[in-house]
Every structure is written in C-alpha cells, then in structure tokens.
Amino acid sequence: MPLVVALGVFDAVHIGHGEIICHARALAAKRGARVAAITFFPHPREVLTDAPPILLLPAGERISLLQSACADVVGGIEFSREFANWSAQTFCRALAAEFGKNLVGIVVGSAWRFGRGGEGNVDQLAAFFAPFGVAVDAVPEKKYRDQIISASRIRDAIAQGFLDDAAAMLGRNVALYGAVDHGFGDAGKLLNAPTINLAVSAGVLPPNGVYAGTVALADGRRYAAAVNCGIAPTFGDRTRRVEAHLIDFSGNLYGKTIKLELLKFIRPEKRFADVAQLKTQIAADVALCREAAK
Secondary structure, eight states: OOEEEEESOOSSOOHHHHHHHHHHHHHHHHHTOEEEEEEEESOHHHHHOSSOOOOSSOHHHHHHHHHHTTOSEEEEEEOOHHHHTOOHHHHHHHHHHHHGGGEEEEEEETTOOBSGGGOBOHHHHHHHHGGGTOEEEEEOOOEETTEEOOHHHHHHHHHTTOHHHHHHHHTSOEEEEEEEEOOOHHHHHHHTOOOEEEEEEESOOOSSEEEEEEEEOTTSOEEEEEEEEEOOGGGTOOSOEEEEEETTOOSOOTTOEEEEEEEEEEEOOOOOSSHHHHHHHHHHHHHHHHHHTO
16 A cells, blocks of 8 residues: 655654644545654654653554544654664665555655754655655644744743643643552542542643643543642642542542643642641632633
8 A cells, every 4th residue: 555654753743743744644645645654762862862851742642643643554663772873875775665665755844854963854855765756745844933843842831831832832732641649648538629649651740830630531531620730838748749639530540541631720839827728729729620621
C-alpha cells in the first residue's frame, strides 16, 4: 500500500503537528496512499543532553493523539546515540530501504533537521528522494501570537500559569498524567473531600494554586475535579503535590493511571487559620470547579 510518511518528534502533538498530519492526509488523498506518522522514542534530548525535557505526553497518549489527527499508522524509531551519529545521507538511505517502493511522499515541518548534528534539511531530503518520484513537502511552522509554536514554548506557558495560551497551542486542554499514589488521606477525611494524589509521570506542573479540572479514568469515565497543586500549607507539609478531589466519585483508585485535565485557575494556594476555614473554602472551590467542568 502506498504511504505518505509524516516525520517528526511530535512530542506535544500540538496544532503545528496537526497541520503536518493534515498536509500528509491531503497528499495521501492525491496519491491513493495511507498516512504513516513516524516519531522518535525516547525524546532526542533524553539521549543527547544532561537536561532532558519534561515530557508533555506519555508515549501511549502521543500515539493516540497522532491517530486522532488522522494518521492511519503510527510508528516509532528508536533514538540512540548511534542513530544520532548517522549522517543525513545514511538516514535517507535507511528511510528509503525501510519503506521501499511503497513510499510516495514525505511531509515534515519546514524547520525540521535530521542527521548528525542536524546537518540535514528539507532541501537535502527532497534532493535525495526526487529520483525515486517521492514528493517531499515542507509545512510552514505554525505560529501563535506571532511566535512559532513549540513544545518548549508550551512548557514555559504552563509553568508560568498561562493555561489558555498553552491550550490554544496544543489545541486541547493542558493535562497531567500519572498513577494515583498515597497522599494526605487523613486531611481528606477531616475536610470531607477525599482526594487522590497524582504521581505525575508526564506533563508540566502549573504554579501552585487551586484549579478546576476533569479526571479521565481508563474505563472512559470522566469526573469534574477540584485540583490543588502545591504544598498544602495548612497542614505544614513542604512537599509539592498534585491532589484532586473527584466530584461525585466514590471508590478506590490507588495504583490506577489517570489523565488530569486542567481547565481553569481558581485561586492561589494559601494557609488557613484552621481546618474549619479551609473546609468552607473547599466547598466554595468545589462549586466553582463543578461549574467550570460543565
């Protein structure tokens, strides 16, 4: 089956990445082909630097989002130091060998680089594949507020609390991913607002505060949530945590993997004089979070 391959790290699957997949879909329609999105695992910076980025998405979610963006097939290339040392020509030859005559098109972002030290660019990719009749298309970098969208820019926006800007660049709500761990169980009982403690494995933490959110469980159920990101100062703990009270939920989620979407900033985190004041505030927070999640 003929294939149009969309190449990229796709680490955030933001709206710029979506444009690449859409462009590949249009090219595939012209050539009677399917779209294959090819990404890299692990993230190149995890291999090449001592400062790996905070991943915005777990691997499975990245694949799911690429499929939702209309990629027929999603494949991964293992990124290793050996692979990073390939020349641009070696990479092109490997790509040609992998897909053979099935390859009819390649779509990348216009600034995409490949090969040792980023020596390869779109022009070199097009020159290599031209004799094979493979179309190579470069999609202009997508911009938001006159600046190019990137995963790094999205991370910075979340970390600074600009959730609306991050969501606009992502094309979806900001989310945290991880497993439910043990947290302030006693505090939850005192406050009559049991919470889950999320051991975050992917996603950037926003500034400390209370947020309206939704929690998606693996079985497809979704719940509005009041989310606290911070140190729970009323209880004297200094460990930064992400805790969420799932509104109208009862049950045990320990060890379960969840997706926590952050919808709206509600208020800064603060220390209350006593549990009674905090309990009153939580009731008000829950009402606001319930409304925001509708």
